[in-house]
Amino acid sequence: MTATVTRTSPGDATECSQILAQATADRRTVRIQGSGTKSYLGDVGTTDIELGTERVAGVIDHVPADLTVTVGAGTRMADLKVALERAGQFLPLDPPHADEATVGGVIAANSNGFWRARYGGVRDLLIGTRTALADGTVARAGGRVVKNVAGYDLDKLLVGSLGTLGVIVEATLKVLPLPETSDGLVARFERPDEAFAVAHAIVRAAARVEACVIDRTDESFWRVAVQARGSGPTVMRAISDARREVAARHGDAAELADVLDRMRELPARATDGALVKVSLPVAASAAFAENAARLESFAALAVDAASGVARVHLTNEDDAVIRDAEALLLAARMVGGSGRIERRAERLRSRLLTWPNRPNGDFLMRRIKEAFDPAGILEPGRSAFA
Template structure:
């Protein structure tokens, strides 16, 4: 579509939606803030840039917008703050971006029940500040934590290091409300901690990348903030690191996080050299001190260098780790989500070093799930293919989350080889029969 035609489409969409959301809630491409243009550019080719972005203020407005889009056959790209728009497959023929960023009310915080209900556009950082006033928190450590909304975190199943103790996003999710592709509101779950029988829509929507519906409201399980926290960092030879990790997982120690770090990531964090292991203990003060000392002793007996971080130094360390993996850059780096058998985590990081000449950054949770950050200027599709093949040989997978559009077009972003594609397509057909929600963004072009 040429520039004149795109302007005409944008004007037509804006004219039809303005009575619903108001003039201040619609922006055409030329008037979007640069940060939004950059984020959308990472999701679509220049030939498929959406005409407009709309910010509904209420669920009723969102329902009306989607109803109008359904009736006009407009394809939609849902998002929150847009920080993860570049994840997943390359979108095609998107007419309208719908942001839930202004659906940002806290509905209810049941302090005694340890539950909180919020609209999907609430930012995690803001919610953590609110929960902290009642000595509670959500054990989520996603990418771009200051910008990420709850809806976006759920849609991308982005939990982080705390999953070792608390599980993933779907394990904290108790209830959802969402707008279907035809503009109707639907709900699943509730606002209390209970087991329910039937189709688990919360798990289905977690990691669906906006292809099944647009989340409007979510209820999550909160947790008390532990009394004390301490992080043990062990670095050194790969064999010794693998040995201490195996000992840790087979012991009675109860860490809340346990992450293995590639040698380059260890180097960039200023943590000496070699493969690293970062383990956080959070409990009463005496327990944290005792467990930290025991793990430190085991590591030192195997020849690893060890340090214990507490208080401000610990907070700085974990913040630096997140920034190294997710730091923004002018040209998007290649970030990948991987999974391997836990016993293969260290050898996978060694393989990463070999294929990238020790320039790749790798973080693998002790569970076997992890993240890679690769240099888009030097890493080729062939190298990504070799890394994927290695992960698959270790019982796992490799998914490309973010990368330059040109690179994504040269490979299969998802690399899915399972046997559930038929079921996935049937579910997509049931929830979005006209294929207007995030077309081509999910596995196999769903």
């Protein structure tokens, strides 16, 4: 195989759409790249063209009083953070790979962190897009206002589409004023049921926390990390309520330090073995985590207590990793959840598909894919559902 990959980086939506129109005409496949932090997602092989978004970057419009910002899709989250901080605001989204990830990549991968229950996820914060389509047209969806029901919500289709429907060129997102103050804690528990009981009490308390995550590494205890941000009195109340819950179950609380950041970056560290991501009904997450921790290949897990999204890292001999990963996906389905193999060692790619099972409604997803990219040039093989 001597495939030559053409690298291209369009400077605007029109250029981008022309590249796609030509690729469609030539039947050449296209891979889209932001900064490449999540290139492990999906089942993609080699493609003819690599389309980088680095030249469609930067803040296009930011009206602080409207609490919205419009950016080029290639804008790095870290750069956007700095720009917004100058106006005393922030994008309430804390995806992994935060140093490098681009806004477009975060949208295409539906990459959420731990703040979802408090502020909403990518799908809740995205209010407008401009997307270059495979036929060379550019489609705008949504707008720059926070409420908008004119026509279909194509923004939703793009969130998590992994580039299979088009190249997101521009995005408008909701932003918020920076919170006044912040506080947090991390507590340790012997038993998972205690950790989950505390975490679930904390996320339902009157003073809402920003993040509440349960994790377990190969050490012999379960941790609950809690962070609250907001006005002084609400943060104080949230953390004192959390301390009371921890004490009631005999956990010992310590300084949060960078614990949440470490938990969030589990996908970045999981370069070996397999990383399984599941989304569960929250009440099912405690039993799921307890069983996961008993698996032979278990290495680490982190569960967002409020949303029921869990990641389990498995390391072992290949056969054991594959068996345990598939068992976890099955367990998620059994309780009404779903999941994917989010990351796996390169050598496991052919043996461990991202989606061993197809999602509900996959035939409708394929029809949509067909309608937007009939020649199948965009991210071929990236997703089983498309």
